[in-house]
Amino acid sequence: MIQGSRQGKKGVRHGLCHAALPGLVLGLSATQASATTHLADNNTVLAQFAQASGGPAPQLVEADDGATKIEWHGGATVDYYSRSASGGSVLTPYSGGHFHRIGIQSDLRGTSPDGDVSWTQFALTQSDDPSVLYLGNSQINTLNAGRAGKGYRYSVGDVAVNHSTLSANTPLRGAMAQRYFGQTLLSASAGVIAESWEALADQGQRRMFLKNAYALKAERPFGQNLQAYATVQGFREDGDSVSSNVLALVPTTGNSATAGVNWREDRYFLQAEAGLSRFGEEGLEGHRDRALIADGGWQGDKLGLRLGHHDLGRYYASLSGLAGAGIKETYANANWLATSWMSLTGDVRRSENKMAAPPVPPPAPTIPPTPVTPYTPFVGTTEAANLRAQFTFADVPGLGLGLSVGESRGKSGSGTAGGSGVNRSQNQGANLTYTKPVWNASLGYQNSKQSNSIAASSDSRTDTWTAAYGRNWSDATEIMQASWMLNATVAGSVQRQNLESGATAMLNTLNLVLSGEKNSWGRMSAILGGSRGHDATGGDLRQHWYQLDAGRALGQRGGIRLYVRGMSSFQERSAIAYRDKTAGVQLSYAF
C-alpha cells in the first residue's frame, strides 16, 4: 500500500478528485494481506501512478487550507502453471496444457479536507485457462468510480443497487446517485443488467438477454423510530441482444412499485413492505401480482424472538434477488441463553412453494396451450421445525457440546405430479469439541432421513461420523511472539447411506493438513488425503489428493509462491475416472 499525504500552509485541494479520479486507473493491486505500509510524498505517488497507468499523472491543486489525502492500493499477481487432466468435461472442469493467469487490481481514493471520498476501482483478470475464463481471455472483474460525502453519494460503472427486499437488490452496469433533501433521501439508479462488461460489448459472449433497468427510491424518517420509503422500478429485456439460436426464451418486461417501513423502539423492531408488479412475456398476456413481507421481533438480554410472514406471488416481478417469487411462508424463531452453560435456538415455519403448482399455460389465441406435464418431484407445502442446543461445561474448560434436531414434512398440492405426494426430511446431530491451547479434538455424528413419494429412488437414511485432531507447535513464550509455528490436523469421516431399495453406499475419508511458517523463511502448507468406499451399485470408489504450497516474501512488496496439487478419482472405473495434476509458480507485487 502506498499512502501519500501533504499538509501545510498551502494544503492540497480536492481538485484532484475532479481532475483525476474519474479516469480509470490501471495499477498494481494489493492481493496479499501481509502487504506492508509505506508512506511517501505526493510526488512519489503521482510518479508511480504515471508509470503504472502509462498516462499523465493527475494534477494536485493546492488550496489555501486543508489537505488532500491520496490512498492507492495496487498490485498484480502472475501465475504460470502446467496441468495434466483427463476425464472429459462432464467429470472435470480442467483441461491439460500450459496456462497463465494475470490479476490486476487498483483502488485509488482521494479524501478531501471535509471528508468527502472519491474513488476509482478496477480489477482485471487475463488468462488462457478455460476453467478460469470460458469465453475470451480477459475479463473486467470490477470497474467503478464515484464520490461520497455528507448527504450524497454517486457512482458509475459496477453499482450495487440495494434499495429494499421487494424492490431492487441487484448489480447494475450504469449509474446511481443518492442525495438527502432535508430529511428525505432520494436514490436513483439506471443501467443494464448484463453478464459481464465483455458481454455488454460483444453479442457473441451473451448467454442471456441484456436487461435495461431503472430503480427509484424515496425514504424519510418520521420521528426517531420510524422510517418509511417508497420505490418504483422496472426492466425490459432486449430481445435483439441475443441471437435466437442461443436462448430458447422470449424477452420479458416487468414494472413494480413498493412501499415499506422500518420501525425500531426500545427492544421491538419491525420491517414491512408491500409491492405490486406487472410482468409480461413478449407476445403473451401479462400478469399482475403482489407481494407482502413483514418481519418483526423483540430482543432482550437473554432472549430474542423473531416472527415473520412472506407472501410473494409467482408472477411477482422485481429487480430484487432477495424477492424469491412464488413463496408464502410464516416463521417464528427464538434464541435463548437459558443458563450460563446452555443456549437454545428454535425455529418453526410453514412454507408454501407456489412454483410447485402447475404453470399457467400460455393463452390459446397466441400459442396453443402447452399441456401440463409432471413438472417437479418437489412438494408444495412444508411444515418444519428445528432446534439447536449448545452446552459449555464450567468444570471442564474448553469442552463444548452441540446438539441439533430438525424435521420438515411436505405434501404436494392438487394438480402436481403424483397428486398427493409426500415429502419428509429428518436430521439429528451431535458434535463434541475439546479445545486446549496447543491441541483440539472433535467428534461428531449426523443422521438424516429423506423420503419423497414422487421421486422415491433416492429415499434413504444417511449416517455420518466425523473426528478430527489438531496440534500446533511454536517457540512462543509468555514474553515473546513465535518466530516459527507448525500446525497439524488430521480429520476423518465415515459415511454410510442406506437406500430404501436395499442398496448401500459407503465412503470413508481421511485428510491430513500440515501448515507452518517461519519468519525468515516463509510459509508452507501440505494436504494429503484419500477416500475409499463403494457406491450403491457396489462399485469401488477410490480417490486420493495432495497439495503442496510454499511461499515467501520477496522484499517488502513482492512475493513468490510455488504450488503442486493433484487429484485422482476412480481410476479403476474407466467410465467415471478423472484426474488432474497442476504445478505452478505465482509472483505477486503489492503496494
Next chain:
Amino acid sequence: MKAIRAIAVLLIAFLPTASACAQTSPAEEKKPAVAGFDDMKAARAALDEIIRAYETGDIGLIQSRLDPAMIGYQRFIDGMRRDATGLKQIRLHLFEAQVTAGPDVAMIQAAWEKRFFGVTDFTPGLFTGRSTFLMHRAKDGWRMAAVSGDNPFSSESGVLATLNVMPGAIPLASVPICAGTYPLSIELIDPDLAGLQSVTIEAITSQGDREGVVLTAISPGRFRRVGLPLCQDAIPPFRSSGTVEINNTAVPATLTFRYVDANPGANRPPATLTRSVTIR
C-alpha cells in the same frame, strides 16, 4: 425505454452537482463508507465456505450462516438436503467471477458448473448456470442473503432449463414416408426435475399437428430422446396421433418443440422454452 433514458440523463446531469448542492442530512455525522477489495475478498471467502459446506453435505453449517428472515429459507434448506441425499461427490466450480460492492453489500456474479454422481447408479451429471450471490455484512462477518439467477445450491430453488434440438433443419427428402422415425436428437436439462424418470414436452408443426414427446432421464435432471416419430404424407396431419406428420404438399414447414419451465429461477415466473426445426 423512454423512462430509462430520461432517468439516465437526469443521473448524468445530477452527478457533477450532487456534492455542491448537498444539504445537511442525517448522514452528516457519518464518514462515507466505500467498499474496497478487502471487503470483496472477505465476501468471496464467506461464499467459498458455503460452497465447501454444500459439497460436503454440511447443511447445518450453511443453516447457521443464513438469516431466518431469508425469503424461501425452508425451500432452500430442504432442496440442499435433498441434493445431499440424491447427488454424491458434488463439486461446484465457479468461474468468470465479478464483484460489485456497496458499503454493506457485495454482489458476486459468477458462472458455475456443478458436477455430481447420481446416488442410485453413480451416473455422472453436469449442471451449469449463472448466479448472483447477494452477500450482506453482518456483525460477525459476511453472510449470504440470497442467490438470484440459477441457484447452484438447491435444485428446488430454480434453475433455467436448457432445451436443445439437433439438427436445426431437415430436408424433406430425408423424412420417411408414414409411418417412420427420424433421427432427431432432443435434450432437456432441468435440474429442478432431478429425480423424475421422464418428462413430456410438446411438438407443434406450422401445419397444425400437435404431439406430446416423452424424454427419458439419462442422469438426474437430464432428459434425452434420439429419434422422433416423424414422417411425411400427402394429407393433413392428425393431432395427438403419436407421430408428427408433415404434409409434403405444403412445405416448407416449421416443427417447434416447447417446454414450460415452471421454476426457472432468477425470480422469473414460469418460462416457455422453444426450439424450432425447419423442414423444406
